[in-house]
Each structure stands twice: as structure tokens, then as C-alpha cells.
Amino acid sequence: MITIELGKKLVSTYNQVEGKSLSGAEFFYDVFYPLALDGEKYFFWLRNSPFVQRYKKTALPDAATRREWLDTFESKLEPVLAGKASPDASIAPGYPARGFSETTSGQAPDTLPSDKDSMLYAWIGSCLGIGCNGKINLCLLDNEILYSLFQGWKVYRKYLDEDETLKGNQIETWNAHWLLSQYSEGYALKPDRSGGESRFVTPFWLDLVTALAYIYPRPISAYLYSYGNMNISGGFVTLYLDQVKRLHKSFSQVLETLEVGQEEASLKAFTGKSSLNVVAGEGVLDLVSLRPKHIEKYMVLDELHPKRRLWEKRYGSLEQVYPLTGSQKSKITFATYKSYLMAYFDEEVVVKNARLVAEKLFNYRMADKKGRTGRKREIGVILKTKNQRNFVLRISEVIKKSGTDALLKNAAEEAAHLPRNEYLTFMSLLNLQYNELDQKK
Amino acid sequence: MLYIVTYKGDFAFMKPFSAVRDEVTYSLQFLTPSTLMGIAHKMELPLNAIKRHRLDHKGVDIQMEQTQTKGYKMGKRKKLVFHIEEIRPRSIVRRGVLVAPTLHLAFAEYEHAAKASEQHFCLSRNEDLMLPEETDMYTEELFDTLPGGEFFETNDPNDMMVGNNRFKDDTPMYGIIHRNRSLI
Numbered sequence: 001m002i003t004i005e006l007g008k009k010l011v012s013t014y015n016q017v018e019g020k021s022l023s024g025a026e027f028f029y030d031v032f033y034p035l036a037l038d039g040e041k042y043f044f045w046l047r048n049s050p051f052v053q054r055y056k057k058t059a060l061p062d063a064a065t066r067r068e069w070l071d072t073f074e075s076k077l078e079p080v081l082a083g084k085a086s087p088d089a090s091i092a093p094g095y096p097a098r099g100f101s102e103t104t105s106g107q108a109p110d111t112l113p114s115d116k117d118s119m120l121y122a123w124i125g126s127c128l129g130i131g132c133n134g135k136i137n138l139c140l141l142d143n144e145i146l147y148s149l150f151q152g153w154k155v156y157r158k159y160l161d162e163d164e165t166l167k168g169n170q171i172e173t174w175n176a177h178w179l180l181s182q183y184s185e186g187y188a189l190k191p192d193r194s195g196g197e198s199r200f201v202t203p204f205w206l207d208l209v210t211a212l213a214y215i216y217p218r219p220i221s222a223y224l225y226s227y228g229n230m231n232i233s234g235g236f237v238t239l240y241l242d243q244v245k246r247l248h249k250s251f252s253q254v255l256e257t258l259e260v261g262q263e264e265a266s267l268k269a270f271t272g273k274s275s276l277n278v279v280a281g282e283g284v285l286d287l288v289s290l291r292p293k294h295i296e297k298y299m300v301l302d303e304l305h306p307k308r309r310l311w312e313k314r315y316g317s318l319e320q321v322y323p324l325t326g327s328q329k330s331k332i333t334f335a336t337y338k339s340y341l342m343a344y345f346d347e348e349v350v351v352k353n354a355r356l357v358a359e360k361l362f363n364y365r366m367a368d369k370k371g372r373t374g375r376k377r378e379i380g381v382i383l384k385t386k387n388q389r390n391f392v393l394r395i396s397e398v399i400k401k402s403g404t405d406a407l408l409k410n411a412a413e414e415a416a417h418l419p420r421n422e423y424l425t426f427m428s429l430l431n432l433q434y435n436e437l438d439q440k441k
Numbered sequence: 442m443l444y445i446v447t448y449k450g451d452f453a454f455m456k457p458f459s460a461v462r463d464e465v466t467y468s469l470q471f472l473t474p475s476t477l478m479g480i481a482h483k484m485e486l487p488l489n490a491i492k493r494h495r496l497d498h499k500g501v502d503i504q505m506e507q508t509q510t511k512g513y514k515m516g517k518r519k520k521l522v523f524h525i526e527e528i529r530p531r532s533i534v535r536r537g538v539l540v541a542p543t544l545h546l547a548f549a550e551y552e553h554a555a556k557a558s559e560q561h562f563c564l565s566r567n568e569d570l571m572l573p574e575e576t577d578m579y580t581e582e583l584f585d586t587l588p589g590g591e592f593f594e595t596n597d598p599n600d601m602m603v604g605n606n607r608f609k610d611d612t613p614m615y616g617i618i619h620r621n622r623s624l625i
Contacts, residue, residue: 001458001459001461002459002602005602005613009598089462094459094461095461095462096461096462097462099512100510100511100512101510101511101512101513101514101530102462102510103508103509103510103530103531103532103534104461104462104463104464104508104532104534105510105511105512106508106509106510106511107456107460107461107462107463108461108462108511109458109461111605111611141599141600141601141602143599221600221601221617221618223459223601224467225459230464230465231460231462231463231464231465232463232464232465232466233456233457233459233460233463233465233466233467234467235457235466235467235468235469235470235537236457236469236470236471236601236603236618238590238618238619238620280467280537281467281500281501281537282501283467283470283501283590283620284470284590284620284622286622288622406583406586407582407583407586410586
């Protein structure tokens with residue numbers, strides 16, 4: 001049913017851009033049908049639909065046959081429009097199975113949109129998924145992306161007509177390749193010809209997400225699904241594309257310093273072979289989902305961490321385990337860990353926390369009218385703390401006196417986990433912010 | 442000030458509205474406005490009593506569930522039996538179920554929270570009971586820092602659609618999905 005929503009969005013964007021006012025049905029017959037289904041090869045294969053029931057690979061349908069099949073489709077729509085039958089998956093993609101005796105019939109809702117526009121929107125929307133490896137489609141309800149995919153359809157029809165050996169019914173995979181070609185420089189839009197039949201291979205999902213992250217560095221809602229012999233609903237997920245971009249940026253920076261080619265800079269190293277199914281389970285894609293294995297042991301390599309010596313004895317420092325003179329593979333492993341730590345202890349977070357702590361401390365000082373001098377002295381000590389443990393202890397004193405404050409507690413916790421040099425940056429920023437507030441008063 | 446009631450349960454499964462013929466379905470990780478209204482309705486509170494929510498869990502488990510068809514199928518006529526057997530075929534579907542869900546519901550009125558803290562509800566299957574565990578008082582600012590998923594209705598068709606609201610004549614629900622997860 002998400003397909004209806006997708007179709008609606010594309011048609012409204014198309015109307016806006018082209019300055020037209022087409023309804024769903026008009027768009028289907030004027031624009032969609034000639035592109036997707038009026039050819040010897042289709043954009044996609046809807047099981048049991050009139051377009052595929054008598055389709056034979058040995059005798060590809062000519063224009064007259066296709067016209068006949070379109071009429072059959074029309075005649076199948078009629079009883080539904082007259083209210084004599086309920087719509088099913090053979091005439092509208094994404095709809096429930098026909099009748100009450102199918103095993104999935106219990107999932108169908110009582111009310112299904114059964115007007116002509118909705119059913120035809122479903123056809124349009126079913127061509128707007130973005131196919132990724134793991135046989136699961138990503139769908140983004142973003143007008144700009146949807147219109148870009150529509151532009152790609154015209155090129156796909158050209159490919160299908162001109163290349164006789166190209167396999168049809170791959171619109172979702174094509175969409176992914178099209179987006180990659182649009183959003184990353186120098187991407188070759190070529191099918192794989194290794195077998196007898198040439199076909200597009202589904203790209204790695206994280207490559208696609210990275211490409212998107214550079215255009216939309218902000219959190220975005222997406223829907224994961226798969227239609228086919230077995231339908232899958234991955235549900236709604238939130239993609240924190242800003243975090244993905246941050247990680248990829250630091251990864252390519254580290255690779256550059258190590259003089260490893262940029263073609264290696266795929267985030268594959270961060271997830272292994274996991275597919276979008278894992279993201280569907282977690283419901284979110286952020287830095288935690290992209291955490292490399294065993295990264296935890298490098299996160300305590302801070303000078304003052306109580307367990308540091310033990311860790312070093314057991315694992316050695318990051319540079320010792322993966323010496324930079326090593327092979328290409330060890331260089332990439334090193335870059336994976338290093339860049340993750342860089343993205344994790346992002347400067348922005350440090351700056352934000354420093355500002356927050358400064359404000360809280362200032363409010364703390366102003367709150368008590370009697371003991372201002374005492375509190376001023378207390379804060380002066382905090383601002384000079386060079387030891388992270390002492391910093392946390394002193395902040396906890398403040399929290400004890402001023403009452404529970406989750407934000408301050410969080411900020412102090414994060415400061416405690418910072419590496420040494422980041423902590424010093426944090427402290428100097430804190431001093432800067434606090435003095436600014438103090439002077440404004 | 443928000444009055445918080447925290448509920449805990451063992452499992453939860455909420456079907457996305459678009460899953461109509463699926464063999465594998467992952468649960469929603471937030472509550473839609475109509476689910477919240479349903480919960481308020483069950484507790485005999487005004488439909489808009491619940492102002493905010495946060496749903497957190499400890500992971501997703503793929504569990505198998507036996508289903509039956511909606512209607513009956515006619516069986517074959519047997520000798521010496523006068524009636525025709527009616528069958529409901531069975532099948533197995535897989536569901537991505539939330540494990541150990543924790544749900545914080547935020548009420549604006551103290552009386553509503555007090556009434557809610559004495560009741561249970563299901564999320565959303567009958568067997569997935571959620572029981573009240575604790576109550577608290579938070580500011581909006583502090584509530585924002587709680588981990589978990591939340592859906593903010595915007596009624597803007599450019600945002601994500603998550604279903605139709607049963608309590609408002611099946612109008613579509615549009616909004617933004619927020620997910621709070623600590624990096625540490």
C-alpha cells in the first residue's frame with residue numbers, strides 16, 4: 001500500500017515540474033504504460049497479471065498483442081470499480097492476495113482503496129523502489145529522488161530496446177544504479193555481461209546510502225520492502241545520513257594519508273556482508289550499526305583510563321597491532337578502526353557538549369545568591385581540572401547540590417570517555433564558552 | 442511538566458499498515474497516533490490524553506507464527522459421512538518481534554497518568570501484555586533524552602505515511618520518525 005503513496009508523490013512532482021495536472025489514471029496511460037509495459041521487455045514482472053499470463057520468451061509480444069493484454073487488464077478492473085470484487089495483487093502491485101482462502105488473507109485490512117486512481121498509482125509506485133543486495137528494496141519518500149528515478153526510466157527503456165541480450169524486469173536494480181550514476185562521479189552505467197544474458201547486478205546497499213549521504217546529510221525516514229514470490233515488510237527505518245557521511249569522510253581522509261587508492265574507500269569494511277535486513281531489525285542506521293568488530297578495545301586507549309595498561313598488555317596499541325608498513329589489507333583494517341574513532345569522537349559533539357556544560361555551570365553559579373563567591377571558586381577549580389576522573393567527580397558534586405540534571409550528567413559521561421587530546425580541546429572550549437558568558441553578565 | 446508512566450513487557454509486535462500479504466514482517470519501532478488513541482480508549486481516558494511516547498527494546502527476534510485463512514474451504518465428500526468437511530488451511534509466517542519492550546507514556550494531566558498507572562494494555566497482539574512498572578515526572582527537555590523511537594505527527598503529505606487513523610475516518614497519518622540511540 002506504500003506503493004500508492006509513492007505513485008501519488010511522483011505524479012504530483014511531475015505535474016509541478018511539467019506544469020500539468022494529470023490524474024493517476026491519465027499518468028498511467030500517457031506516461032507510465034508506454035515506458036514500463038509497452039515493449040518486448042517489461043520494467044517489472046507482476047505475477048498473475050494480464051500482462052504476464054501469456055508471455056512467452058520464445059515469442060515476444062508485438063504491439064497488437066500488447067494492446068489486447070491492456071484491454072484484458074481494463075476488463076479485469078471493471079468489476080472492482082463497480083464494487084463487485086475486491087482488488088487483489090494480480091491487478092495492483094502491493095495489494096493483498098485474492099479471496100478469503102489464501103493463507104495470508106488474515107493480514108488484509110477491511111478497507112482497501114479501490115478507486116481507479118489508487119490502483120494505478122500502485123503500478124507507478126511499484127517501479128520506485130531502490131534495489132539493494134539481500135533482495136530488499138529501499139524506498140525514500142522524497143520528491144527530488146523520485147523525480148530523478150523517473151528521469152532514469154526513460155534511459156532504462158532505451159537500454160531495454162537497444163540491447164537485445166539485456167534481461168528485463170530489473171527496474172529496482174536499475175534505479176539503484178541510476179542513483180549511483182547521478183550522485184557519484186565517474187560511475188559507469190553498464191550491465192554485467194559475464195553470462196550469456198547481460199544483466200544489472202544489485203549494488204552494495206551501503207555504497208548507495210553513502211552516495212545519498214553526500215546529498216542529504218540529515219536524518220531521513222525510509223521504508224524497506226520486497227515484492228516477489230515471497231513478500232517482505234522491513235518496516236520503517238531512520239537513516240542518520242549525517243553520521244554515515246561523517247564516517248565516510250574520515251575514512252577517505254585516513255586512506256589518503258596511508259596512500260591507499262580511493263577505489264578501496266567503500267564502507268563495506270564496516271559491516272562485513274550484512275544486508276539491509278539487519279538495518280530493518282534495528283530500525284535505525286547510525287554509527288552504532290556501522291561499528292567494526294572489536295573496536296571496543298581501542299576505545300579505552302586513553303592515558304588515564306584505569307584499564308589502559310591491561311589493555312595494552314593484551315592487545316597493544318592500534319599502531320602496534322596494525323603497523324603502517326604492512327600489507328594493503330592491514331592498512332585498510334587500520335583505517336577502519338582509526339576513522340571510526342575519528343567519526344565517533346566528532347568535533348561537533350565536543351563543541352556542543354562544551355557549550356552545554358558552560359551554560360549549566362554558569363546557571364549553577366547564578367542560582368545561589370548567597371554563596372556566589374564560594375561557587376565561583378568551585379567552578380574555577382572545575383575549569384582547571386586536567387584529570388578526567390576528577391572532572392567527573394567535581395561535576396557530580398555540582399549535580400548533587402543543584403538537583404538531578406540528565407543533560408549535564410550525559411555531557412560529563414561523554415567527556416569522561418573522550419581520548420586525552422580531545423579532552424584537552426573540550427576543556428579549552430569549556431573555558432572559552434564560560435568566560436564569554438561571564439563577561440556578558 | 443509531563444507525567445510519565447513506564448510499562449514493560451516481554452514481546453511486542455505491531456504490523457506496518459502496508460504488510461498485507463507478507464511472509465516476513467518486521468514490527469514497527471514506534472507507535473502511530475491511532476495506536477496511542479487506542480491505548481487511551483482502552484484505559485477510558487480522552488483519546489488525546491497521551492502527549493508523548495518513547496518505545497525502546499533489546500533487539501528483534503524472528504519468530505514463527507501459525508496463521509489461518511479468513512474463510513473456510515470445502516473439503517471432499519467422504520463415503521458414509523453426510524456433511525462436507527469445512528477446512529481452514531494453516532500456514533506459517535515469520536514476524537520480527539521486539540524483545541523486552543519498554544514504553545514510556547507521557548501525560549499532561551496528573552489524573553490521567555494516575556489512572557493509567559493502574560492498568561495494563563497489549564502491544565498489539567493479545568498475548569503481548571505491557572504492565573505498569575514505575576511513574577515519574579519529567580520536563581519535555583529531559584523526556585527528549587530518553588532512548589527509543591517516537592513518531593511526531595505533522596500532517597504534511599511530504600513526510601512519511603505510517604497508516605490510516607481509525608479514530609479519524611481513516612485519514613492518512615503523516616509525520617517524522619525519530620529514533621534516539623546513545624552512541625555510548
